[in-house]
Amino acid sequence: MSGLFGVSALILSIQNNTKIPEQNEVILEIENKELARYSLTTFFASLLTNFLPGLTSSHTALIANKITKVKNQAEYIILANAAGSSATIISFIAFYTISKTRSGAVAAIEYLIKSININLLVLVFSTALITLGISVFIAIKISDKILKNINKINYTKISILIILLIVVIVLIITKFEGLLILLTATSLGILAFKFEIEKINITGCLILPVIIYLI
Numbered sequence: 001m002s003g004l005f006g007v008s009a010l011i012l013s014i015q016n017n018t019k020i021p022e023q024n025e026v027i028l029e030i031e032n033k034e035l036a037r038y039s040l041t042t043f044f045a046s047l048l049t050n051f052l053p054g055l056t057s058s059h060t061a062l063i064a065n066k067i068t069k070v071k072n073q074a075e076y077i078i079l080a081n082a083a084g085s086s087a088t089i090i091s092f093i094a095f096y097t098i099s100k101t102r103s104g105a106v107a108a109i110e111y112l113i114k115s116i117n118i119n120l121l122v123l124v125f126s127t128a129l130i131t132l133g134i135s136v137f138i139a140i141k142i143s144d145k146i147l148k149n150i151n152k153i154n155y156t157k158i159s160i161l162i163i164l165l166i167v168v169i170v171l172i173i174t175k176f177e178g179l180l181i182l183l184t185a186t187s188l189g190i191l192a193f194k195f196e197i198e199k200i201n202i203t204g205c206l207i208l209p210v211i212i213y214l215i
Helices: 002-015 032-050 057-068 073-096 104-113 118-152 155-194 201-212
Strands: none
Touching: 002 155, 002 201, 032 073, 057 073, 057 104, 057 201, 073 104, 073 118, 155 201
């Protein structure tokens, strides 16, 4: 996954000499009823994708987008973030009901507690809501400072460092076999960009093997 969506994108950004432009604060103006509609649609789409094998929050955003038909970039930002947030919470419901881990966070918790009951599920939901409230407050407070200084970052150097870090981690954990898979996945990610293919289609490398295995 790091090769398909991470390293490939970083290599392309280095090739294109991507620079972070000066950022301006933008206020998202959206009616409460529209916000509620996007939230509910994304929630129910997330219920579907989190209980089906191989699907991700990207598929959630795609399905919700097709249903609600977002009209501009601001609305899509809201929808995409709602997809990510709901996927994290609903993955715990999937763990509780079908004993399947659909995210790294849930897999880590499964390693610690092995199983989850209704009391732990309520505790997780409560913790998630409290954490969300705190993180939103902190994000609002520090966003101005980040926006003023983020364009000073040398994006090319950061990209190279991240690529090297990923390669080192892959070598440590999976040795040269993992490095071969990383190179192959990176090549596929770059090919998808060159042929102007939506990268969500690459998730077929997850969906098809899972379906074949379950059959």
